[in-house]
Amino acid sequence: MVPMLDLKKQMEGLRDEMLREVAAVIESGQYVLGKKVLQFEQKAAEYIGARHAIGVASGTDALHLSLKALGIGPGDEVITTPFTFFSTVEAIMYLNATPVLADIETETFNIDPAKIEEKITPRTKALIPVHIFGCPARMDEILRIAGKYNLKVVEDCAQSFGAALGGKKTGSIGDAGCFSFYPSKNLGAYGDGGLVCVNDDSVAAEIRLLRNHGSSGGYMHSTVGFNSRLDEIQAAILLVKMGKIDSYNEKRRQKAALYNKKLLCGAGSSGIMCPPLGEGGSSSFTHVFHQYTIRHPRRDAVREKLRSEQVSSMIYYPVPMHLQPALKFMGHKEGDFPAAEAACREVVSLPIYPELEDQVIERICNAIKSV
Numbered sequence: 412m413v414p415m416l417d418l419k420k421q422m423e424g425l426r427d428e429m430l431r432e433v434a435a436v437i438e439s440g441q442y443v444l445g446k447k448v449l450q451f452e453q454k455a456a457e458y459i460g461a462r463h464a465i466g467v468a469s470g471t472d473a474l475h476l477s478l479k480a481l482g483i484g485p486g487d488e489v490i491t492t493p494f495t496f497f498s499t500v501e502a503i504m505y506l507n508a509t510p511v512l513a514d515i516e517t518e519t520f521n522i523d524p525a526k527i528e529e530k531i532t533p534r535t536k537a538l539i540p541v542h543i544f545g546c547p548a549r550m551d552e553i554l555r556i557a558g559k560y561n562l563k564v565v566e567d568c569a570q571s572f573g574a575a576l577g578g579k580k581t582g583s584i585g586d587a588g589c590f591s592f593y594p595s596k597n598l599g600a601y602g603d604g605g606l607v608c609v610n611d612d613s614v615a616a617e618i619r620l621l622r623n624h625g626s627s628g629g630y631m632h633s634t635v636g637f638n639s640r641l642d643e644i645q646a647a648i649l650l651v652k653m654g655k656i657d658s659y660n661e662k663r664r665q666k667a668a669l670y671n672k673k674l675l676c677g678a679g680s681s682g683i684m685c686p687p688l689g690e691g692g693s694s695s696f697t698h699v700f701h702q703y704t705i706r707h708p709r710r711d712a713v714r715e716k717l718r719s720e721q722v723s724s725m726i727y728y729p730v731p732m733h734l735q736p737a738l739k740f741m742g743h744k745e746g747d748f749p750a751a752e753a754a755c756r757e758v759v760s761l762p763i764y765p766e767l768e769d770q771v772i773e774r775i776c777n778a779i780k781s782v
């Protein structure tokens with residue numbers, strides 16, 4: 412079966428260095444908030460282009476702690492997208508704040524800035540654009556709206572490590588950039604991990620406190636925090652992989668370009684909608700293809716055909732946030748966010764990873780075209 416992602420293959424190219432680095436941490440006797448985490452934070456801040464990078468236990472915690480450090484609390488409204496992984500909304504709920512949704516753009520699956528403004532009320536305090544599948548959201552427009560209404564902007568970069576917009580990396584554009592290192596992410600650990608990037612010194616200091624029980628040491632606690640630390644082994648693993656991230660992402664982009672070409676996207680007759688590649692350069696964006704996701708009017712038939720040819724596929728995401736059982740209290744119904752609902756009906760994500768062979772992509776495309 413062709414998998415969605417092949418982490419064993421990735422490990423083949425890293426084995427010696429990875430085992431050496433992990434062994435060195437085990438030998439060091441220091442496992443939490445030590446040298447490797449510090450080194451990874453410095454390298455990540457430099458790479459993303461932020462003053463501070465703070466390692467935390469997961470992408471969900473990155474969102475939770477940055478919203479809290481930015482002052483979001485009970486009764487505040489936070490606007491985000493209905494087409495995301497659940498934890499974007501969970502992080503808002505952890506603070507007893509109110510999630511408010513704005514529909515997405517058809518082409519990029521990202522929040523539509525034109526739909527944000529009508530959702531703003533006097534209680535709105537923040538926006539969470541999600542760079543879904545690795546494609547940057549329209550941050551220029553989002554920052555303009557945030558400036559007009561004095562809102563904080565927290566970027567959900569769980570799927571966009573290395574993606575850029577107008578020459579800036581995602582995660583360096585808003586007030587906070589939140590990354591996940593869940594193993595399947597473009598930059599993935601061998602367990603859970605996350606990172607917050609911020610430029611403001613006092614917000615960074617607050618997040619450092621919050622991740623470690625509100626303490627900067629000495630069993631003195633200046634606030635009530637959490638246990639949300641990145642561990643030394645994961646930091647060592649991430650340092651090894653970060654050295655390769657640009658090449659991994661470039662290969663993902665090449666695979667995506669090949670898919671787009673072979674699927675005859677844009678030819679008008681295929682009925683398939685392919686994702687935009689971005690152009691590179693300072694005024695455009697770089698999509699890093701955490702997922703390669705197409706729309707197809709008969710996506711279930713496509714999946715069936717792929718299954719019969721031993722090819723994996725996935726639906727990211729089958730149900731939008733407003734129709735999730737856990738979010739019933741929001742009082743939404745089908746039809747409230749038509750673009751997100753259409754995406755949930757039509758999307759199918761195909762295998763993509765740096766080591767995926769071009770002949771396999773051609774085989775997948777032929778199978779899809781036969782449908």
Ligand SMILES: Cc1ncc(COP(=O)(O)O)c(C=O)c1O
Pocket residue numbers: 469470471472495496498499541567569570590591592593603604605
């Ligand atoms: C868009 C998005 N936000 C947040 C998260 C949460 O990250 P984590 O699983 O590291 O908590 C994920 C991934 O799982 C995600 O895809």
